[in-house]
Structure formats: structure tokens, C-alpha cells
Amino acid sequence: MSQEKPVRKKILIAKLGLDGHDRGAKVITMALRDAGFRVVYLGVHQSPESLVRVALEEDVEAIGVSILSGSHEELVSDLIKLARERGVNVPIVVGGIIPPEDVLKLKELGVFEVLPPGTPLAKVVEVFSRAIGERR
């Protein structure tokens, strides 16, 4: 009989790029923790490089990045490229000030879901649960 692997449900939350607005990232970290996830909160000023490194070290099952500076397209594109290169194949969720017309672009790049301003916490938790569930 094979032993069932424990459910880890570990998520990495970070601010990607130089943007310092961390209210959303912190609130989401608290909400995910209250919902039973283990969250590694990496804080501000993260590069695609530092994010992928921590994702590997911590063996997370999903990555959530928050960007409010308008530089989401290039940053997320580089993050996904680097993650694939290093074999980090976990779903990536993007939150922040993302104009509606960019949502589709981000999804085409491979983003699992985009969470614009005003997204209810229940939806955030549901999206991460789905992201991890689909992976398993």
C-alpha cells in the first residue's frame, strides 16, 4: 500500500519588481494563512531570479505575485520564462493594478489567474485552491 503524501499546500507570495505597494500582498498572505495554507511571504523588491530561487528552495505549489507599477507584462513574462528554465512548473497568480486589456495577455503568457483590485478574499482563496488542485 502506498503511503499518501501529506497535503503541503505551500504558497509563495511576493512583490515582483521595484513597486513597494504591499498592502494587497500582505492582506492576501493573511487570508491564505487563515484559510489553512502555508505562505512564504517574500516581501518587496523581488526579481524573477530571486522568486524562482525561493520557489525551488521552499518547494512551493503556487506563486502569487503582486504588481501595481504597470510593469506586469515584462516582469511576469521573464518570471515565467525563468521558472520554466529552472523546472518550476507551478501555477502563477498575478494581482494588482492590471488594466482589463492586459488580463488576457497575461493569461496567454501562462498566468493561471489575474486578480484585479476589488477581488474578494474568498475568490483569492478559491483561485489558489483551484490552482493547486489542478496541479495535483
Added chain:
Amino acid sequence: MTDLEKLRRKISEWESEVVLPLVKKVPERKKVFTTEEGLEVKRVYTPLDVEKWDYLEKLGLPGTYPFTRGIYPTMYRGRPWTIRQYAGYGSAEDTNERYRYLLSIGQTGLSIAFDLPTQLGYDPDHPLAWYEVGKVGVSVPAVTEMDIVFRDIPMEKISTSMTINATAIEILAMYVAVAESRGVPRAVLDGTTQNDILKEYIARNNYIYPPEPSMRYSVDLILYTAKEMPKWNPISISGYHMEEAGATPAMEIAFTFADAVEYIRWAKERGRVDVDAFAPKLTFFFAARTNLFEQVAKFRAARRMWARIMKEWFGAKDSRSMVLRFHTQTAGVTLTAQQPMVNIIRTTLQALAAVLGGTQSLHVNSYDEALSLPTEESVKLSVRVQQVLLYESGVVDTIDPLGGSYYVEWLTDQIEERAWKYLEEIEKMGGMLRAVKLGYPQREIARAAYEWQLKVENGEVPIVGVNTFAEPEVPKVKILKVDPVARERVVSRLRKLRGSRDGIKVRDALDGVRRAAEREEVNMFTPIYEAVKVGATIGEISEVLREVWGEWRAPEVF
């Protein structure tokens, strides 16, 4: 029986005979009504709520201690607030064009938004910077770019506010260098550098160096301008970003004053000067939210507290040291991406709060800012909101028109009382620098932000278009996109500058910055000014300072 006793009896009769039977039949909308601060709001306020209340002690008259009613004797009857929209994006040309547009539609002061690389001391071709060039503000890596930002703008006439903190000296030095190259001496320059590093650690996160060298850097700017640039406001001590991060009104003003107290202690010590030598030029920056009366009360409470702090804690003699001069911005976090036009109504109420609160300058957010940077069209509406308040509403014709409202006076007292408690808490910790290292204000703010969000989730805090009266689709609005060419333009010009300047002079000047940084007693302004003048870039100067001072890593907050 005194009048108050009569009133007390009358109110109790009214509660039992009029109100109670009615609410049994038609209950009120909620069991408990609360403000955003969490204060329980009563059905009605009367003289009993300001019972032990001495008019002159609590309010005074406009322009007199404790300045509750306003800092000037005539307020807006004499001089209106400055209409100052925070703006900047892309390259220096884009921003210069936006400024000239703003001035053409009636803006009365400038406010520069710098991009994140400029704020964090990276040149635009640095790998971490490249993504962010020109995105949330203008890229100004060198004096040559500052010159373009101010092309055809009369620097001797206009007042310019600059949201710049970790690289404030570099940026002010560039501004001075450009002005002087046009024959405008630094002594006549009017404006403000935000230069408030403590709130960067607390809420805004655009810091570079650890707290101690950063405090020295900030205070050096304060001490330098006190001597050489009498019209310059060297610091804008900011609660705005704390409010944006989740702080309640009392936290916003208390944490701001705790920061201010720290700067004053450092400046007195480092400059060996009397508090009145620099305190008149300290300025402040707060948010205005939609909760109108509480926000007005916040501004009034803040003025009264500041006057008392300066007089009683620091022994200020000059009344200019005791007055709270502040800029206000409508609260960005209240903007919704859903039904964005509704934001115009929110910002109008917020701007009204700022004006009824006696602000000295005002930025009104644009309706599209939960989606992107504002367009010319949306910014114009923001300026018009201010003009309608100023020219049509009549709220500016008398000073502090809400003064004497039982409710607003009660709120003012309550907010002040709560703010003093926070301030005392931080004093007990040994001041804000220490509290920041312990993560105390960061934690309090994050907790408040989460509590707020939970209330939005359960509907306790209704937001029109988000959790009530929501519509399925986000309507299309025109969005400003930063032209990617701007980045290429900035970088190619920067490379040309690096190739054309006198390399030896730059190297010597950067050595001068390094030596100054290593010697605790030297003021940083002049060495940085010398470096900027010979064409050293913001990235080069910050790199030297990073080497000497190190970089700050935020403490674990949770």
C-alpha cells in the same frame, strides 16, 4: 437646574418616549453605527458631548494657538490652497508636456512623480530597473534629464513638490543645478522634497540604506536648506502612505507625528541648533478618505496635537514652528476598478473633507487610477473638482465651517485622544526609529488593513460597485500607456552623457561623496551637489552610498 441639566433630562425623555417606541416599530439600519476609526456613533450629538470644553483652549481663533480652526488668520478668504496634481511618467519630454498642460488648465503648483529606479537609486539601464523605467513617474537619472523636465517652466516662479525620499538630496541637487544654470539662485527656489524616510520603512517601501544613515541623510537636507534655501520645505512628513497601507485615522496622524518627533530630535542633535531654526519649514502630508466628518476631525485634531507637541515637548517659541502646514491627497485605496466614473464622486467628497479640514495644497485622484496612470482627460476633471469647490461651493468663504458642530468637535476630541495613546506607546518603545526596527507600526497597519478587508468581505463596509450595486462587467475606459520608446530615449541619452562628461571630475566627485559618507560629521548635500553638477548619475552616487552604508532588509512583520 442648569441648562445642561435641563437638556440631559430632555434627551432622556426623548430617548424613552419618542425614539424607543419608534425603533420598536421601525428598527434602525444597524444595531451599532461606527466610524472608520471604530468609534461608536450616537444618534445625535448635543452640547452634552462637549460639556467640559473650553472654547479658547480647544479651538482658539484661526491663526492662533492651538490652531485647531486653521493655521492662517484669513485662510482661503485670503489665499486659496495650491492645486497641485502629482504627475510624471515616461521620459522627461512626456512629463514636461504634462506639466505645461496642467499649468494651462489652471494648476497652481507642480508635483513631480519619479519612477521607481530614480526613487531607489538605480540608473535606467540597471537590470532591476529596466522593467520600471518611466512607469509610475518620470525617469531622472541625471541633471540633463531634470533640465528637460523643466523646459519652458519658470523655476523662479513656480513651487515644485517632489516625491523623493531615499535619493532626495541627489534630486534636489539636480533641481538646484538646473535653476542656477538658468540664473535662478537656490535661495529663491520654492518647493518641497518629501524626504521622509521613516514612512518608507513603515508603509511605502522605497528605502535603500539602513535607518541610521538614512536619518542622517534626511536630516542633512533639513539642516542644509535651513541655512541656504530659506523658501524650501525640506521634508513632507507623510501619513498618506500609512493610510493607503491600512492605517486608521488616529494611526495615520500619530505615526506621522512620531516620525516628525524623531526627525526633530535628530536635527537638533546633529545640527546643534534650536528647534525654531528649522521647524517652521517642516511640512506634512495626509490622506482624505470618503468618511467626511471623521476626516475633517482628523485634520483638526492633527493641528491641535502638533501645536502642543511643538510648544510643550520641544519648547518652540516661534509660532511658525507650531503650525501644521499640510498637503492632502484623496485616498487612492478608495478608488475602484469597477464602475470607475463613480470615483469622481468619491474624490469630490474627499476633496471637500480636505478643504473643510484646512489643507494648504491638494491633489485629487483621477477616476481611472485603479486601472492605470491618469489620462489628460481624467486629470482635467480632478483639477475641475478643485475649482468647483473653490469657486462655486462657497465652503471656502468662512473659516472652519464645521467648527462648533457637536459631532465634529466630539470626533476631533476622540481622534486626538486615540492618537495621543499611539504616540505615547511609541515614546515608550524609545521613539519611532526603534519602533520601526521592531516592526511595530508595520504590524499595526497590516492588522488594520486585514480587519478592514474582512469587513468589506462580510458586507459591514459597503463599497458601491464592489460588494453592493455591483455590475458584471468592468466598463471600458481610455487608459494611459507609457510609450516604450521613452525608455530607449532615456537610456540612449544617459549613455551619451556617460561618454561626453569629464570622467576624472566625475571620479573625484564620487570620491568626495564616499569620503563624506564615511565621516559622520559632514553634511551630505554639497558633495552630492558637486557630483551631480559634473554629470554623475543617481545610480553612481547611490552605489557609492550603498557600499559605505549598506542596504536595509525589512524585518519580518508576520
